[in-house]
Amino acid sequence: MHVNRPLALIVDDEEDLRVLMRMTLKRMNIDCYVADSLQQAHQLLKKTKFDVCLTDLNLPDGSGLQLVQTISQHYPQLPVAVITAYGSMDIAIDALKAGAFDFVSKPIEMPRLKSLIEQALKVNTQEQLVTQGIEDQKLLGKSPVMQQLKATLHKLARSQAPVYISGESGTGKEVAARLIHLLGPRNNGPFIPVNCGAIPSELMESEFFGHKKGSFTGATEDKVGLFQSAQGGTLFLDEVADLPLSMQVKLLRAIQEKKIRPIGTQQEISVDIRLLSATHKNLQQLVQQGMFRQDLYYRIHVIEVNMPPLRERGSDILLLATNFIEKICQEWGIAQPVLSRAAQQALMQYSFPGNVRELHNVLERALTLSDGQEIQPDSLQLPGFGGSQPPVLSTQQLVAEPPCLTDAVPSNRPENKLDSKGLPSEGLETYLEDIEKQLILQALESSYWNRTVAAKKLGMTFRSLRYRLKKFGLDSDNDDEDENR
Numbered sequence: 001m002h003v004n005r006p007l008a009l010i011v012d013d014e015e016d017l018r019v020l021m022r023m024t025l026k027r028m029n030i031d032c033y034v035a036d037s038l039q040q041a042h043q044l045l046k047k048t049k050f051d052v053c054l055t056d057l058n059l060p061d062g063s064g065l066q067l068v069q070t071i072s073q074h075y076p077q078l079p080v081a082v083i084t085a086y087g088s089m090d091i092a093i094d095a096l097k098a099g100a101f102d103f104v105s106k107p108i109e110m111p112r113l114k115s116l117i118e119q120a121l122k123v124n125t126q127e128q129l130v131t132q133g134i135e136d137q138k139l140l141g142k143s144p145v146m147q148q149l150k151a152t153l154h155k156l157a158r159s160q161a162p163v164y165i166s167g168e169s170g171t172g173k174e175v176a177a178r179l180i181h182l183l184g185p186r187n188n189g190p191f192i193p194v195n196c197g198a199i200p201s202e203l204m205e206s207e208f209f210g211h212k213k214g215s216f217t218g219a220t221e222d223k224v225g226l227f228q229s230a231q232g233g234t235l236f237l238d239e240v241a242d243l244p245l246s247m248q249v250k251l252l253r254a255i256q257e258k259k260i261r262p263i264g265t266q267q268e269i270s271v272d273i274r275l276l277s278a279t280h281k282n283l284q285q286l287v288q289q290g291m292f293r294q295d296l297y298y299r300i301h302v303i304e305v306n307m308p309p310l311r312e313r314g315s316d317i318l319l320l321a322t323n324f325i326e327k328i329c330q331e332w333g334i335a336q337p338v339l340s341r342a343a344q345q346a347l348m349q350y351s352f353p354g355n356v357r358e359l360h361n362v363l364e365r366a367l368t369l370s371d372g373q374e375i376q377p378d379s380l381q382l383p384g385f386g387g388s389q390p391p392v393l394s395t396q397q398l399v400a401e402p403p404c405l406t407d408a409v410p411s412n413r414p415e416n417k418l419d420s421k422g423l424p425s426e427g428l429e430t431y432l433e434d435i436e437k438q439l440i441l442q443a444l445e446s447s448y449w450n451r452t453v454a455a456k457k458l459g460m461t462f463r464s465l466r467y468r469l470k471k472f473g474l475d476s477d478n479d480d481e482d483e484n485r
């Protein structure tokens, strides 16, 4: 055995498979020890330090799942992958839940095995270790609940298991997904976030899987889909609950087979991605209501991480507030005021339905309104605090001057667009769009143009609202409320 080479432990009772895997690993310059039973594997683990372990699940003296559990408990640094029988997805999911790094199905495809081993070996490398600490920069918060969350994200980053991130809007689900990617072995690959609620359903298949030029009207060029764009990296399905049922079937197939077929082509393409997903909706309830496929839910919901609402993070609210004030003042090139004691109290007492995103918006507005060295509670304009709230312009309005309400409301109200028979004179689509536009404007007006709050009032995600504002030409080019999204 070469001193600098990685060392793998292969546990399988089928000799042919052991030989095949050993040869593959040897070609990758990896030394191997083999075991044909649980007992032998346990003995080898006690004596030798391995870099990766690959185990079959059906062993003569027990299940490979037991080995996964032992390794998770006693050798947490050792990535262990399992080999599953063809089509036995349930047991693969159990293994991931028990702490397996990844799984590979029989018959083993060597390129897949190779990429799995490569990822596993990256988990403990030096490059990986230098990323540690990054979570404190990206995900601010020192409360016990946030510290626990960061430790969980760290652990999950080491695995390839699909992670489902739940939590209210604006709690930082996308920040968490990016962290899992950054802290994991795929961090040299791309991170591709997709807002499932913002893609028109007729374009979805082409967006996800790509298409060939000429495969449908409008396909003027070959297009690479999101799965292929995420090759070697992470695909983050944000607002996954908004996927139409027809697309859910196709997505499930792609995820299970790890293969996609662009529209208009016959050839399947293998994709090597890690899948993360998120939504602020109750996905389990949607499954019960028949709005979300149970099999897809089961597949993406292997491990759940919940982002706590901001109101449950104690003094993190002030930590975040101070940090945001500093950043905004730097960006705007203005002197940095402090939060008065009363303003701090108001922030600590407020419920923040829009969570961290809302806090950021509140502070932007407060910095626009306050002119002293101290921010007072009235500049925060927190709903429910300090009596009546004068309608003020949001920072976006002050900076970018989006259309004012009276200009933007269609002068022809939808009810005036019905003909004598009560039918829409300009067609149903235009009629419905007018109603949609009017309701959006009403929600914006009653939220002082705070889009996070308006989206909540309309029961839609921030991004869906942003998508619609773009569609109706109500957004602005200087729109920086969500520049990092």
Ligand SMILES: Nc1ncnc2c1ncn2[C@@H]1O[C@H](COP(=O)(O)OP(=O)(O)OP(=O)(O)O)[C@@H](O)[C@H]1O
Pocket (backbone or CB within 6 Å): 138, 139, 140, 141, 167, 168, 169, 170, 171, 172, 173, 174, 175, 176, 238, 279, 280, 320, 356, 357, 360, 461, 462, 463, 482, 484, 485
């Ligand atoms: N702990 C945090 N530290 C610093 N910034 C944060 C933190 N949490 C969230 N943010 C910021 O708040 C904003 C909202 O975060 P993010 O988009 O991740 O929320 P979300 O839960 O995905 O929201 P939605 O459900 O609406 O998609 C982003 O600008 C993000 O950078």
